[in-house]
Amino acid sequence: MRDPTSEPLLLACDWGTTNLRAWTLDAEGRVLQARAFPLGVAQLAPGEARRRFVEEVRPALAAEGAPAILCGMIGSNLGWTAIPYAPCPAGLEDLAARLVAVEDGGPGARIAPGVRGDGFSGQGDVMRGEETQVMGWLARHPDRRMGRHLVCCPGTHAKWTLVQDGRITGFVTAMTGELFAVLSQHSVLRADAAIDDPEAFAAGLAAAGDGGALAARLFTARARVVAGGADPAGGASYLSGLLIGADAAASPGLLGCAADMPVSLIGEPRLCGLYRQALAARGTAAEIFDGADAAVAGLFALARMETAT
Amino acid sequence: MRDPTSEPLLLACDWGTTNLRAWTLDAEGRVLQARAFPLGVAQLAPGEARRRFVEEVRPALAAEGAPAILCGMIGSNLGWTAIPYAPCPAGLEDLAARLVAVEDGGPGARIAPGVRGDGFSGQGDVMRGEETQVMGWLARHPDRRMGRHLVCCPGTHAKWTLVQDGRITGFVTAMTGELFAVLSQHSVLRADAAIDDPEAFAAGLAAAGDGGALAARLFTARARVVAGGADPAGGASYLSGLLIGADAAASPGLLGCAADMPVSLIGEPRLCGLYRQALAARGTAAEIFDGADAAVAGLFALARMETAT
Numbered sequence: 001m002r003d004p005t006s007e008p009l010l011l012a013c014d015w016g017t018t019n020l021r022a023w024t025l026d027a028e029g030r031v032l033q034a035r036a037f038p039l040g041v042a043q044l045a046p047g048e049a050r051r052r053f054v055e056e057v058r059p060a061l062a063a064e065g066a067p068a069i070l071c072g073m074i075g076s077n078l079g080w081t082a083i084p085y086a087p088c089p090a091g092l093e094d095l096a097a098r099l100v101a102v103e104d105g106g107p108g109a110r111i112a113p114g115v116r117g118d119g120f121s122g123q124g125d126v127m128r129g130e131e132t133q134v135m136g137w138l139a140r141h142p143d144r145r146m147g148r149h150l151v152c153c154p155g156t157h158a159k160w161t162l163v164q165d166g167r168i169t170g171f172v173t174a175m176t177g178e179l180f181a182v183l184s185q186h187s188v189l190r191a192d193a194a195i196d197d198p199e200a201f202a203a204g205l206a207a208a209g210d211g212g213a214l215a216a217r218l219f220t221a222r223a224r225v226v227a228g229g230a231d232p233a234g235g236a237s238y239l240s241g242l243l244i245g246a247d248a249a250a251s252p253g254l255l256g257c258a259a260d261m262p263v264s265l266i267g268e269p270r271l272c273g274l275y276r277q278a279l280a281a282r283g284t285a286a287e288i289f290d291g292a293d294a295a296v297a298g299l300f301a302l303a304r305m306e307t308a309t
Numbered sequence: 310m311r312d313p314t315s316e317p318l319l320l321a322c323d324w325g326t327t328n329l330r331a332w333t334l335d336a337e338g339r340v341l342q343a344r345a346f347p348l349g350v351a352q353l354a355p356g357e358a359r360r361r362f363v364e365e366v367r368p369a370l371a372a373e374g375a376p377a378i379l380c381g382m383i384g385s386n387l388g389w390t391a392i393p394y395a396p397c398p399a400g401l402e403d404l405a406a407r408l409v410a411v412e413d414g415g416p417g418a419r420i421a422p423g424v425r426g427d428g429f430s431g432q433g434d435v436m437r438g439e440e441t442q443v444m445g446w447l448a449r450h451p452d453r454r455m456g457r458h459l460v461c462c463p464g465t466h467a468k469w470t471l472v473q474d475g476r477i478t479g480f481v482t483a484m485t486g487e488l489f490a491v492l493s494q495h496s497v498l499r500a501d502a503a504i505d506d507p508e509a510f511a512a513g514l515a516a517a518g519d520g521g522a523l524a525a526r527l528f529t530a531r532a533r534v535v536a537g538g539a540d541p542a543g544g545a546s547y548l549s550g551l552l553i554g555a556d557a558a559a560s561p562g563l564l565g566c567a568a569d570m571p572v573s574l575i576g577e578p579r580l581c582g583l584y585r586q587a588l589a590a591r592g593t594a595a596e597i598f599d600g601a602d603a604a605v606a607g608l609f610a611l612a613r614m615e616t617a618t
Contacts, residue, residue, distance in 0.1 A: 085536075116536055121516065123529040124536030157497075157528065173532065174524040175497070182491045188466075188484070207430065213559035214523040215483040215552065219466065220432045223482065227394075227425055227433030243524065250522035 008032055011063040011109075012299035014292075015049075015074035016129055017042050017156075021292060024061050029300035033061050034292075041073040049080040054104050068109035069099075069303045071295065072129035075111045085116035085126055091167035092135050096305035112302055120172045120254060129295075130159045131168060133266050136298030137289050138166055144264075150257050151264045153291070154244075154271050156181070160251045172254045176247040177271075184236055189221050191235035195274070200234025204241020205281050211250030217242060240274065248278040260284055267291040317341055320372040320418075321608035323601075324358075324383035325438055326351050326465075330601060333370050338609035342370050343601075350382040358389040363413050377418035378408075378612045380604065381438035384420045394425035394435055400476035401444050405614035421611055429481045429563060438604070439468045440477060442575050445607030446598050447475055453573075459566050460573045462600070463553075463580050465490070469560045481563045485556040486580075493545055498530050500544035504583070509543025513550020514590045520559030526551060549583065557587040569593055576600040 008024035015021075018040035024032040037060075039052055058064050075083035083100045098113040112132050119125025130153040138145055145166040153159045156177040162170045184191045195201065207220050221239050224230040230238075252261060262285040265272040272288040279286045317333035324330075327349035333341040346369075348361055367373050384392035392409045407422040421441050428434025439462040447454055454475040462468045465486040471479045493500045504510065516529050530548050533539040539547075561570060571594040574581040581597040588595040 119532050119536065120522075120525050120529050121518075123516070123533045125528070125532045126536045158524075160525075172525050173528040174522070175528045175531075176524045178496050179524055179527075182495045186491045186495050187487050207432070209430075210521065211523075212519065212521040213429075213483070213563055214520075215467075215485045215488055215556055216429050216469075216481050216560055216563055218488075219434070219482040219484045220429050222484075223428050223434045224432045227428065227435045247524055251525055254522055254525055 008061070008063050008066045010300065010303050011058065011061060011066045011068040012296055012303070013057065013068065013070045013074070014072050014129060014132070014295040014299070015070050015079065016040060016072040020057065021295065022057055022061055023296050024063050024066065025296065025300055029297065029304075031296060035060055041076065041079045044079070049074060050102070050104055053080075053109070054106065058106070065107060067107045067303075068104075069112070069299045070109055071112040071132035071299060071302075075100075075114060075128055080111060083111050083113045086113045086131075088115060088117040089164065089167035089169045090115045090131060092138070092301055092305055094167070095131060095135065096302050099302065110303075112299075115168055115171070117168070117170050125171060125173050127159050127161075127171060127173070130161065130266075132298035132302065133291055133294035134161060134163060134168060134298070135301055136294040136296065137264065137266050138163070139297045139301040140289070140293070149264060150252060150255065150261050151266060152251070152275060154265065154267045154275050158247060158251070160255060162255045162257070170255055172251060174247045174251050176243050180240055180243050183218065184239060189218065189235065189239055191239060193233050193236045195237045195240045197234040197237035200237035201241040201274070201277075202281075203234075204238040205245040205278055207238075208242050208245025208249055208278075211246035214246055217246065241278070244274050244278045245281070248275060248282060248284070262286065264289060266294045317370070317372050317375045319609065319612050320367065320370060320375045320377040321605055321612070322366065322377060322379045322383070323381050323438060323441070323604040323608070324379050324388065325349055325381040329366065330604065331366055331370055332605050333372050333375065334605065334609055338606065338613075340605060344369055350385065350388045353388070358383060359411070359413055362389075362418070363415065367415070374416060376416045376612075377413075378421070378608045379418055380421040380441035380608060380611075384409075384423060384437055389420060392420050392422045395422045395440075397424060397426040398473065398476035398478045399424045399440060401447070401610055401614055403476070404440060404444065405611050408611065419612070421608075424477055424480070426477070426479050434480060434482050436468050436470075436480060436482070439470065439575075441607035441611065442600055442603035443470055443472060443477060443607070444610055445603040445605065446573065446575055447472070448606045448610040449598070449602070458573060459561060459564065459570050460575060461560070461584065462575045463584050464576055467556060467560070469564060471564045471566070479564055481560060483556045483560050485552050489549060489552050492527065493548060498527065498544065498548055500548060502542055502545045504546045504549045506543040506546035509546035510550040510583070510586070511590075512543075513547040514554040514587055516547075517551050517554025517558055517587075520555035523555055526555065550587070553583050553587045554590070557584060557591060557593070571595065573598060575603045
């Protein structure tokens with residue numbers, strides 16, 4: 001698909017907490033080049049984003065002359081500049097209308113807003129980056145632009161999102177990935193092994209039940225070894241199954257979705273595969289859409305929408 | 310109560326993962342001296358327990374001549390020697406029959422067994438130390454030696470225990486305290502402040518709901534600050550309320566107990582007070598019994614039971 005002679009039309013960046021992924025796109029939104037940088041917002045000193053972008057990102061992709069569009073935590077107060085959230089319901093036009101331009105001494109960049117919703121029981125919730133992935137998923141699936149759809153972006157903070165007629169109407173965040181990280185690194189459930197034991201993962205899924213009483217369910221990861229003679233090598237897989245299973249069991253209902261409502265998973269394919277397995281164990285159908293593809297399509301759609309207005 | 314002229318009859322130790330608490334007792338089980346040592350099993354090198362006990366604990370309490378009785382993780386494979394668990398149902402006689410004597414070059418020591426149960430959904434569960442506290446609570450409440458009682462020992466790993474006619478018939482462990490520790494130290498919910506904000510604690514209790522969907526409920530601790538404008542200084546109190554509230558909501562049912570079944574809390578009085586508040590918010594009555602008093606009474610009862618047989 002790549003045509004090396006194409007002049008990049010757009011520099012698109014998904015600039016998150018831990019990583020920056022950047023692509024140059026041609027006039028049709030096709031990827032010319034892709035690069036990743038260990039330049040997450042968490043690693044940036046205050047005021048540093050602009051300089052790293054101009055000195056490192058643009059040259060690495062030979063994109064000194066292309067206008068840029070950015071999404072993710074780069075639009076937070078830890079990033080380049082704080083972009084106000086778009087309130088729910090938020091569709092592509094709403095997000096494009098709230099793009100904020102920043103000056104970089106060259107063709108400039110625009111940063112996408114995040115989205116703010118009512119969250120769990122009205123306590124409020126926010127996302128930055130996933131809204132652009134959802135818009136990209138919609139751009140690639142014109143048939144989904146009407147009707148009600150349940151989307152999940154798994155990760156450190158999994159975002160379960162309800163999409164109605166092309167707009168994000170509500171979402172909740174489950175800190176499933178972060179629970180896995182802190183428990184596998186810092187608790188009595190410490191587990192060095194990778195998530196590579198299908199039987200232990202399935203046992204964790206089964207132990208997740210309806211997702212309730214999680215503090216007690218989690219201890220079964222320890223008790224099954226100490227009291228039940230299970231192999232400790234499967235610890236990470238069991239813990240992952242337990243946490244993902246509990247997330248899959250409990251989160252759709254928080255958005256008023258029936259347990260059998262199909263789920264569109266957007267994210268890293270292997271992690272999405274674990275979620276799909278957890279949903280399948282509950283009789284729920286799921287499809288997977290690559291998170292990088294979704295970000296590219298969403299950023300391109302946002303740029304084109306703004307150009308059109 | 311203390312009579313400094315009494316010759317100690319017994320050296321009683323609750324020797325856990327992080328601390329060792331020791332008491333000398335007179336012939337009636339009254340405390341003559343109490344000492345705490347930062348000598349938790351987690352800090353001991355293999356084989357070190359006996360030497361530290363003989364060289365530090367006995368002299369500090371002037372108890373070189375008293376027989377000793379020990380409970381807690383000192384009876385695990387990380388402690389002095391591994392003592393087999395007593396199976397449920399386990400009462401005072403069952404535990405006393407399984408005391409194991411260890412040689413210390415002096416009057417010797419006996420170590421109490423832990424208890425093994427079916428745990429959550431039959432995956433097995435274990436306790437070491439709490440069984441002795443439960444026996445002490447029973448010793449101090451003769452009216453509880455018959456009937457069915459729900460006991461909770463809050464802590465790093467909260468033990469919810471069902472006691473029927475004086476014997477432990479089942480229990481589940483909720484890793485509530487450890488979740489608080491790892492989340493407040495290592496996650497996006499990092500909170501330096503103490504649990505000292507009653508309003509934030511009450512808000513956390515309210516947010517605990519039925520205890521389900523915990524990974525999503527936990528993120529409200531972040532979202533209420535980022536999206537809802539709550540004061541981050543209340544973060545530790547809110548997180549504590551959320552976790553203790555979820556534990557109080559979900560755990561009794563795992564043992565087949567009705568939500569309004571009264572709970573006897575055994576442990577550190579301030580932590581027990583937080584649990585009592587969480588239970589009261591759900592309409593459940595609770596009483597508090599000091600964990601150190603329970604350990605002393607349980608160790609004395611075990612020693613006396615063995616003497617009697």
